[in-house]
Amino acid sequence: MSTLEVSPAEPLSGNSRHSITNDFSIQVATANGSGSQTANTVLMRSIFQMGIPVSGKNMFPSNISGLPTWFTIRASKKGYIGRRKEIDILVAMNPETAREDVMKLGSGAAVVYDEPLKLNELRGDLHFYPVPFDKLVAAVCPEAKLRKLVKNMLYDGVLAKLLSIEMDEVRQALVKQFGQKKAKAAELNWNAAQAGYEFAEKNLLKTDPYRVERMNATAGKIIIDGNSACALGAMFAGVTVVAWYPITPSSTLVESLAVYLKRFRMDPETGKATYAVVQAEDELASIGMALGAGWAGARSMTATSGPGISLMSEFIGLGYYAEAPAVIYNVERVGPATGLPTRTQQGDLLTTAILSHGDTQHPMYFPCSPEECFTMSSEAFDLAERFQTPVFVMTDLDLGMNNWMADPFPYPEKPIDRGKVLTAEDIERLGGFARYRDVDGDGVGYRTLPGTRHPSAAYFTRGSGHNDKAQYSEREDDYINNLDRLSHKFDVMRSHVAAPEIHLREKAEIGFIAIGTSDYAVRESCDQLETEHGIPASYFRVRAYPFNDQLKDFIRRHSRVYVVDQNRDAQLLSLMRLELDAELIAKLRSVRYYGGLPLDARTVTDEVVKQEGK
C-alpha cells in the first residue's frame, strides 16, 4: 500500500484543503530504554481527556535497552480501539529505524522527525516537520544527564500544536503521570512540552489534515492495562494465596496485584495480611503451590505465559485428576519456545485446553477487555471452587500489557461461591462422605479441607488411580467411572461458564467467530465489510470454553463462518472441530494472523473479501 510515487495533482505544501478530525493513528519510533514511555502515556491521556476514544499499543523488544520500540496511538471518533495498520503520523526519534519507518508510510502521512536525520530527502509525498530535538532540550534542561529522559516530551508539545491538543490537558496528564510526589520531574517535563509547542508555533507550517477536536465520548472511563485489571479482579474475587514466577508478559499482573493487596487487603483489626504472595523458584513450584493451597481451601492462583504453561503441564494433570482448584492466568505471547516474548498471540489454546498427558480437559475464559479481565476473574475463581479443577483465564500481551480505555469496573454483586465443602458438622450429620461420589448429578463430589476436626473428615488425595472413596484402585471399573464422571463434569460446565456475546446482522450470510482481543478487529471489520463491500456479517464472540450450545445454532444460521485465530494453526477452529458435526465443520473457514502484532481490522477484512471471491 505504500508507494513512493507522488501525484503531481496533490501538492503537499500549503494548507490542506480538508481536515480529518479525531480519526488517525500516531506512531512514535524510539529506542528501548530512552524513556519515551512517559511522553507516550501523556500523549495518549491528553487525547483521552479531550473526550476522544483512544488506544495505545507498545511494540517493544525483548531487551532492556537500545533496541527499536514503537508506540502507536489511535484516536477514533467511532470508538474503534483496535490496532490500525495504516500510520498517519510518524514521530521518528530512532535513527536506526527512521528510514524504514518513513518508507513504509502511506502517501500523505505526516512525519515529525529529528532534524539531523534529514528524512525529508527520502520522499516527496509526505508532510515533514523537522525538529531540532537536541538543541531544544539543551535549552530547557540544564542537567545533561536528564536530557535523555525529557527529550521525548518535546514531541508531545510539537504534536499538541500540530494536532490542536489542548496544552492544559497535557499538563494535567503529566501531573497524573507523576503524582504529587514527583512534582519536580513533572515540571521539567512540562517545560519540555512547552518548548516543543512554542517551537512548532514559530517554525512549523501545518500542511497535514489531522486534528483533534474535543468530544464527550470518554467521560467516566478509566485507562488501565489488562494485567492490572486481572489483578483487581483477583483481589475482589477474594484470592488468598498467590504463587508466581516472573515471565513477560504476565509479570506485571502479579506485581500490580501485590501492590493492590498491600493497600486493600490488610486486615483493619490486626494489621495483618489476609493473603500470601510467594515468588516461587519456577513454574513447577508456582502451580504446585497454587494447587496445594487450593486443596487446603485457599482461593489460589498463579499467572504465567507460554514457557511457564509448558512447565506446568504435569501438575495441571494432577489438579484435574485429583480435583484441586486453582486459577491460572495465561497471558499469551508468541511461541513456540522462547519465541517473541514481547509480541502478542493466541497461540496456547490447544495446549491449554488439554494440558497434560492422558485424557484431560480444562475450562478457559477469554476476556476481551479490562472490564472482562475484572469480572471474569470472579467467575473463574468461583468456577474453580465449584468444579474443583484448574481454571484458565486466557489473555494475551496486547490485552495484558497495553493501556486500554475501559468502563469502570462493576462491584461484584454475587457472593463468593466456595463450592462443595463439608464442615465437621456436615460430616457428623451425614455420618461420613465419599470424596469422589457424584451425589448431585453434576459430576462434582464433596470435599473436606485438611484441618477439619472430625474423625471421618480425612481423605487421601492422589494422582494415581482411585475409587470414589479416594482409595487407591487400579480396577478397570473404578478408573472408567472416574474418567466418565470427570467428562460429565466438564460437560456440565458448558452452562456455567460465561455465555457468548452474539451480534446478528440482518440478511447476514456470513458470520465471524472470535475470542479475546480479536474482538476489536472483528467488530471494525464487520463495519468495513458492510460499508465498503456491502457484505453484512454476524459475529459470535466466544467468552469461555467449553463451548456453549449456542455455538452450533450460530453456525447453522450462516452459510459461511469465519473463525478468527491469532495463531498459525487455526487453534480456535481446531478446538471446534473436536466437537462439532461434519456438516457444521464444513461451514467453517479460517482467518489467521500470527505476526505478533495486535490484530487489525484491515487484515481481517481483506482476507474475508478474498475468500468471499469479491
Added chain:
Amino acid sequence: MSAAPTPKVNRLGLEVLNYKGSKTTLCAGCGHNSISERIVECFYEMGVDPMMVAKFSGIGCSSKSPAYFLGLSHGFNGVHGRMPAIATGALLANRNLIGLGVTGDGDTASIGIGQFMHLVRRNMPMIYVIEDNGVYGLTKGQFSATADMGSTAKSGAANALPPFDCCALALRWGATLVARSFSGDKKQLQTVLKTAIAHKGLAVIDVISPCVTFNDHAGSTKSYSYIKDHEEPLHELDFVPFFEDISVEIGEGEIRDVRMHDGSSLRIRKIDREYDPTDRGKAMSALEQAERDGEVLTGVLYVNTSQPTFIEQLEMMDEPLATLPESKVRPSRAALEDAMEELR
C-alpha cells in the same frame, strides 16, 4: 467377672489405633515400614491432633507410605519431586496445619532437588522425612543421587558419581533442624521425630532406610549390615515433652538440654566426642570429616530454635487464610471506587 481392660490413651484421649493408617503394601522388611511405625508411635505419644496434620509426599515407594500411617489426617500424594510446592501452598492456606512430608532420595535429591533446596531456603515450617535407600525402589533399583561413590548395584555395577548429602545441603542453606537417623535404630529415630514435632521451623530428617529388594546386598553402602557397621551416633538422645516432668532421672555423663519451641527438651548425652548441635559451622565440618572417614554420622546435627519461619515472615493473619470470610477477603465498594477514581 473381670472388667475389659481400658485401652491406653494419650493426652488427647486417643488410642494408638487412631494414629494408624491402612495396611502397608511395601515389601516386608523395607526400612520405610519401620519409619511409618515410628511416625505412628511418636505422633501418638506426643499427643498430636491427627486431624490437624496434613501429610505430603511425592512419588516412590517411600512416597506411598503416608497412606500407611495417620489415617485420620488428610494426605496429598503429588507428583515426583514436587511435594515441597504442594506442602508450601497448603501450609500457607492453613497455617494451623502440622505439615508432615515423606519423600525418597530419588524424589528429593534428583528430580526434586530444586524444590527441596527452596523449601530449605524458606525454612518452611514442616517435618520433611527423606527415606533414603540410595536407589529408586519403585522403578526397580536404579542408583539415586545419594548413592555413595563405589557402592554397587545388585548387578554388580559400581556407582561412579559422588553423592549429595541431603543433611549437608539442608544445613548449609537454611533448615533449622537437621538430623540423620537409621530406620533400624528405633530409639534414636523416635527421639529425632519427637524433636521434629516440637520444632517450629523446617525439620529435615534423612533416615537411612534400606531397600531390601534392590539395595541390601554386599557392596551396597545403604544395606542394613553396612549401616550397622558404619553408623556413628553423635550422641545419645532423649526427648522430654513439655507435658512431662523435666526433672526425671539424669544418669552418668555430660548432659545438655536444648529447649524446643513448645517447651519440650532435647536431652543430649555425650558419647565420646564434644558436639554442639547449635553450631552450624561445626556441624558442617563434622559431616565433612565423617565423609572422609567413611562414617555415617547420626543424631541431631543441628538445631536452631530462633530463626523465623517463612510463615512468620509473611505476616499473615493468625486465622487460616483458607477459611477467612468474604468480609475479610473482598474489599469494599469504596475501595473499588478509589481504585477506579485514580485510573480516570
